[in-house]
Amino acid sequence: MRQRLFHREPCVFTADSPPQLLAAALGATLYSPATRPRLADDILKQSGRGVISMVICLEDSIGDADVVAAEENLIRHLTDLAGRPDAEPPLLFIRVRHPEQIPDLARRLGPAIRLLSGFVLPKFTEERGVPFLESLTAAEAATGRRLFAMPVLESPQLLYLESRAVTLEGIARTVDKYRDRVLALRLGVTDFCSAYGLRRPPHMTAYDVQIVASVIADVVNHLGRADGTGFTVTGPVWEYFRVQERMFKPQLRQSPFLQVRAEELRQALIEHDLDGLLREIELDRANGLLGKTCIHPSHVLPVHALSVVSHEEFSDAQDILRPERDGGGVLRSAYTNKMNEVKPHRAWAERTLRRADVFGVAREDVGFVELLSAGLPS
Known part of the structure; x- marks a missing residue:
């Protein structure tokens, strides 16, 4: 099946792979409350379904009164998971509420810290972020485990126009100082909407x-x-599971599905309100974002299927990055449908090939419909 779909299959990587590779590989980062009673089994179940990265949440997804029990549940289940010799969990992160939780949880995890790739830092600004990153650095030194940070940009100071520039400058100073520890920046769009009483x-x-x-x-x-100064910025969460009643027509064209006799798949995507998600994933990439925050397992496959590099993209990227093109110039795409200008398109080509490494390259006659139908990549 994989050989039929892929011109070049995804590479193999682990939690110990280089940061640049891991940042590109995060894919659909699935959030799960730390209170789940079968957390260890849930983690392995999602890993088997193709989840690459997962966040165990101690913040907004649980009530204030449940934090202590959630921490205990998290420690118990990760310790259980670490004791399973054949377990292959995804990249695991813990979303904390305050900086003191980081060294405390790292200490309480003991040997199970080896399962952890890092921490998600909420409502990140310069003032709030420095204590979080100092705590993460201390936990890393105490445990000997490489730990990454994924700051969430969701504070009102970032949203409000009069404070946005100053807030961005402060965030930039902070993450640059801890560049080796910051794997990716995440966008908290739900909090942005909340500040104005909005919900899309x-x-x-x-x-x-x-x-x-x-x-x-x-x-x-x-x-x-x-x-070279920037970071991977991930796409905002899609918070809908299944639509009850539509005001507007579906956003998925019929023709790509009819061509491969996949009209049932199209209907299923529409019924589960995933046509809007597919459009947002495409807009994420067009606007410079990579990967996506997900709160439901049904969102993982669309994110990963649309992360696979098309044969046309791969062909263009390779042509642009050929050594003989170092001097620049313009060339016609091998698909004869566009201009590839070497210098302006170089950064795009480099980013595309990083995505190709972790999500693979589709065969020339394979599109996102076939990838969705097959349930790949995994």
Whole structure:
């Protein structure tokens, strides 16, 4: 099956792989409350379904009164998981509430810390972020385990126009100082909407909510540059599971599904309200974002299927990066449908080949419909 779908299959990587590779490989980062009674089994179940990265949440997904029990549940289940010799969990992160939790949880995990790739840091600003990153550095030194940070950019100071520039500058100073520890930056769009009493409906993407789109643009502008100073910025969460009643027509064209006799798949995607998700994933990439926060397992496959590099993208990227093109110039795409300008498109090509490494390259006649139908990549 994989050989039929892939021109070049995804590479094999582990939690110990280089940070640049891991940042590109995060894919659909699935969040799970730390209170789940079968947490260890749930983690392995999702790993078997293709989840690459997972966040165990001690913050907004649980009530204030449940934090102590959630921590105990998390420690118990990760210790259990570490004792299973054949267990292959995804990249695991813990979303904490305050900096003191990081060294405390690292200490309580003991040998099970080997399962952990890092921590997710909520409502990140310069003022709040420095104590989090200092705590993470201390936990790393105490345990001997490489630990990454994934700051969540979701504070009102970042949203409000009068404080946005100063807040972005402070975040940039902080993450640059701890660059080796910051794996990716995550966007908390739900919190952005909350500040104005908004909630985007399922037929609209984050980019249709202009106040949110403006923040995304400014974050990418300041923190997602391709000149070596930027970071991987991941896409916002899609918070819908299944639509009850539609106001607008579905956003998935019929023709790509009819061509491969997959109309039932199209209907299933529409019924589960995933056509809007597919559109937002494409807009994420067009706006410089890579990967996506997910709160439901049904969202993982669409994110990963659309992360596979098309044969056309791969062909263009390879042509642009050929050694003989180092001097620049313009060439016609091998698909004869576009211009490839070597110097302006180089950063895009490099990013595309990193994505090709971790998600693979589809065969020339394989599109996202076939990948969705097959349930790959895994």
